[in-house]
Amino acid sequence: MSGSSIDEAANFVVIGFKSGKYPETMIKRAKGVTISQVADAAGVARSSVSRAFTRPDMLSPETVDRIMKVAETLGYVPNHTARALSTGRHGNIGLIVPDIANPFFPPLIQAGQLEADRSDFCIFLGNTEENPKQEDKLVGRFAGQVEGIVLVSSRLSDERIRAHAAQLPLVLINRDVDGIPRVLIDSSSGVRQAVEHLAELGHRKIVYVSGPANSWSNKQRRTAIRSAASGLKVDIETVPAVLASYTSGRNAVSAILATGATAAVAFDDLTAQGVLAGLAEKKVSVPRDFSLIGCDDVLGAVTYPALTSVSNRSVEAGRVAVSLLIEMLQSNGIRDARYVLQTHLVMRETTMALGYRAP
Template sequence: MIRYKAPTIVELAKLLGVAPSTVSRAFTDPGKLLPETVEKVRRKASEIGYVPNNHARALITGRSSVVGMIVPDIANPFFPPILRHAQRAAEERGLSLILADSDGDPERELQLVGRLTPQVEGLVLAASRLPEKSLVTIADRLPTVLVNRDVAGIPRVLVSADRALDQAVGGFARDGHASLAYVGGPPESWSNAQRARQVERSARAQGLDLALFDAPGGTYSEGFDVARAVVDAGATAVVAFDDVIAHGLISGFQAAGLSVPLDVSVLGCDDTLTTTTYPPLSSIALDLAGAGRLAVETLSTSTRQADTAEERIELEGALVLRGSTGRAPGAGR
């Protein structure tokens, strides 16, 4: 049997005419090199099949060059864009990324943190379901960045829908809607609490009646099932916690013989399913790609600095109107 011998860092450096330390920095600390040098090293590495030996480097430096990321539901369309761009940001910094799915269970999330901690330099916890006290304890032990969880003292990246939701509710009022519904998602979700609070605040400011409903699992089927209750409440416009629930609501309304948006307007949030609904879903576009990238950039900085100043990065969403929202019934077109 012929065994493949992987190229070494020395062989790659010789081919490039640079020192092995330069090759190492291109993968572990690219900011210390010219961008063209980093590109040259990585391109040649790809050509010859060179892969950095993170295990060997960890033995020498005490750093694993691995970061962990935990999400509550990888199947939810909210998380793949965050993950994709977090992974790219990690690769640009010579880091590997390990992903874990907690299934929205705080106990399982805590177990995953325990399993990952010995293997990683830091953690990105996206939409964490853990209590604040637990998060503070974790961050004291290991560099940690939160995505869509606002805990003082821990670096966090927040994608906010507040401004866009206020615009949306104001638009509903101008379009003649007098009764509004909010269909919330998982009760442990920080984003759900924020969105519910903003819809209530905006509805009150606009003088709209507001009915609150829950789809606690955040599923399409729950959105479908709650549609009848929304209709019975007399709401002519509904804001859903996310696009998945909004999709279920549209189907539920249509199954009940109602037209969207002629009889009821539907607004989603996250802007992840707009092309898969009919009519096309009005939603709030969030910078999920930026959240993933900034989370890893912030974590990468904190793993290299003993005292990192608290960072709170907030990315504002934008209201995108499509075919699922319109004027209230009887208000004219």
């Protein structure tokens, strides 16, 4: 990754280093160039140079451009350590996810990084491997190096989340804890559409292939499926996949077929992809013999057959969460913000009317 460093012991990656937008105390170089020299060369006040690097929105674009060109000519090299020592501000924020290999998270991470770059923040990326102890350790490890943290699909208890939020600014994605700013992808609307769609196709027994037991999204989807089914005369069985993974989905196929269900909704597309493979191994044709729907829509267009799935709002979630955290840092305030992103069913080729045989 360009402009990145990796700390394997801490299990995190630092992404998004860039120069510019640093406080006055930072605008120095070993050669002895000072902020006054930049100001004199650009024909502006010292305060304007500082603002060009820290609050460019306070100056005209022409002034900012002139100052930046002078600074580049003089060869300024920002000193992150000096800035942290003099201001207590590191210019870093943490972003911690449960499984970096899950295709749901990379678009979210990228969107968060781009949003951080806009305010010249660097992201420390942590991967917990679905382990709440590792997540707890990473938050503690990051605390002395970042100004705030975004926790994505946190596996920590509410108590531990609140304890960490008392120590530094914190924003949650897909975890609903009162009093803590959070961004929620409401998959319940899309999941309800999935159940309604399967019911319209004549399926009267559906399996929910569940995800991690301590996942907020898993609980939300399970509740939405049961709620939708109750008014449609549809029976719901739950088969645990334990982890959101291809292998877990593939290993769950025998239990899925043992229920006698004719359709399934999987916790996510990765699990659904494993289910597709497991069904194929058992000579069960999708969708002719069995209908399948995923969630998060990260693999739907590349599976065979193309997977019907509940839409994905991870890009918006990453952008909004990082924007919210930076807003908190710049205003030195914390508010109980709760952003909800709606979802819908994306129709493709893994569902079919029960008993229908294509010509």
